[in-house]
Amino acid sequence: MKRILVTGSNGLLGQKLTDLCLYDPEIELIASSKGPNRHPLRMGYIYEEMDILDPMQIQRVVEKFHPDTIINTAAMTNVDACESDKENCYKLNVETVKSLIGICEQNNIQLIHLSTDFIFDGENGPYTEDDLPNPLSYYGQTKLEAEQLLKESSCRWVILRTIIVYGIVNDMSRSNIILWAKGALEKGSPISVVDDQWRMPTLAEDLAECCLLAAKKNARGVFNASGKDMLSILELVKKVAEYWKLDQSLIKAISADSLNQTAKRPKRTGFILNKAKNELGYNPRSFEEGIAFVDAQLKAISESK
Numbered sequence: 398m399k400r401i402l403v404t405g406s407n408g409l410l411g412q413k414l415t416d417l418c419l420y421d422p423e424i425e426l427i428a429s430s431k432g433p434n435r436h437p438l439r440m441g442y443i444y445e446e447m448d449i450l451d452p453m454q455i456q457r458v459v460e461k462f463h464p465d466t467i468i469n470t471a472a473m474t475n476v477d478a479c480e481s482d483k484e485n486c487y488k489l490n491v492e493t494v495k496s497l498i499g500i501c502e503q504n505n506i507q508l509i510h511l512s513t514d515f516i517f518d519g520e521n522g523p524y525t526e527d528d529l530p531n532p533l534s535y536y537g538q539t540k541l542e543a544e545q546l547l548k549e550s551s552c553r554w555v556i557l558r559t560i561i562v563y564g565i566v567n568d569m570s571r572s573n574i575i576l577w578a579k580g581a582l583e584k585g586s587p588i589s590v591v592d593d594q595w596r597m598p599t600l601a602e603d604l605a606e607c608c609l610l611a612a613k614k615n616a617r618g619v620f621n622a623s624g625k626d627m628l629s630i631l632e633l634v635k636k637v638a639e640y641w642k643l644d645q646s647l648i649k650a651i652s653a654d655s656l657n658q659t660a661k662r663p664k665r666t667g668f669i670l671n672k673a674k675n676e677l678g679y680n681p682r683s684f685e686e687g688i689a690f691v692d693a694q695l696k697a698i699s700e701s702k
């Protein structure tokens with residue numbers, strides 16, 4: 398039996414982790430997030446309100462439940478907001494990791510932390526775990542700094558790097574590219590999509606699975622944990638339109654430069670997944686399988702209403 402504390406459990410990955418842990422007899426889950434629980438199921442696990450900006454709150458929860466593993470999914474994940482609000486981005490993406498490391502070191506807890514392809518500049522993707530980072534955005538810089546803190550620490554750490562996480566959960570605080578594209582095209586709204594950036598999008602369930610594999614195998618080190626298909630953002634959105642039979646003529650290809658986004662984005666990221674496949678048994682779905690998975694969940698949600 399493993400006792401796992403999840404931070405940020407109201408988020409996309411956090412809720413998927415809750416779903417997986419609930420049906421795993423080998424896991425006892427303590428879910429935690431800022432504010433009240435937004436997961437629709439309330440039975441079979443413990444929920445504690447925990448703001449990870451406050452180290453005392455983390456300490457209190459750890460002393461109360463003695464977890465074997467902490468999976469840290471809480472972060473400031475909006476890349477442009479990080480660029481314009483550096484102070485809060487640093488607090489949430491770096492200082493909280495410092496607090497978690499201290500508590501995990503003192504209590505011999507495995508710390509699984511989520512990182513990103515945005516630590517790379519996108520000139521040489523797909524990347525291995527050992528390639529040299531060079532972040533272009535403040536978000537990427539803070540995620541890299543957190544990785545460095547973990548690598549210098551004496552706790553049992555795991556870094557799982559991922560890319561564009563998509564899926565659907567209850568009461569989401571932010572959307573993702575699949576839901577955004579589907580929603581806009583269904584309304585008949587024209588959308589502009591970049592055709593000169595490439596990614597390997599990740600189904601949130603696959604990433605949650607990878608977190609649990611790392612916990613169960615007592616893994617240590619850095620692992621790439623994305624989806625397995627490399628697509629330009631334009632190709633990705635076209636596949637969404639194709640799957641749901643939406644009007645592709647509404648999609649206009651543009652270059653990233655013309656968007657003038659606050660934060661710079663890498664051109665081609667993507668990950669080589671051999672390490673996670675071989676050492677953890679990670680086996681992500683294809684992008685088409687991922688969309689079909691989300692579709693089945695959307696249908697189940699609309700039938701339950």
Ligand SMILES: NC(=O)c1ccc[n+]([C@@H]2O[C@H](COP(=O)([O-])OP(=O)(O)OC[C@H]3O[C@@H](n4cnc5c(N)ncnc54)[C@H](OP(=O)(O)O)[C@@H]3O)[C@@H](O)[C@H]2O)c1
Nearest residue numbers: 405407408409410431448449471472511513559561562570
């Ligand atoms: N999503 C992606 O495309 C992507 C790509 C690469 C890497 N990642 C990494 O993957 C991880 C999980 O991402 P995600 O998509 O699941 O993010 P998410 O949906 O934004 O979830 C993060 C959760 O953390 C919660 N949170 C924020 N501040 C908190 C605090 N002070 N204390 C406790 N909880 C707090 C948020 O609460 P509220 O909902 O109430 O705001 C949110 O529920 C992050 O580390 C992210 O950097 C994500």
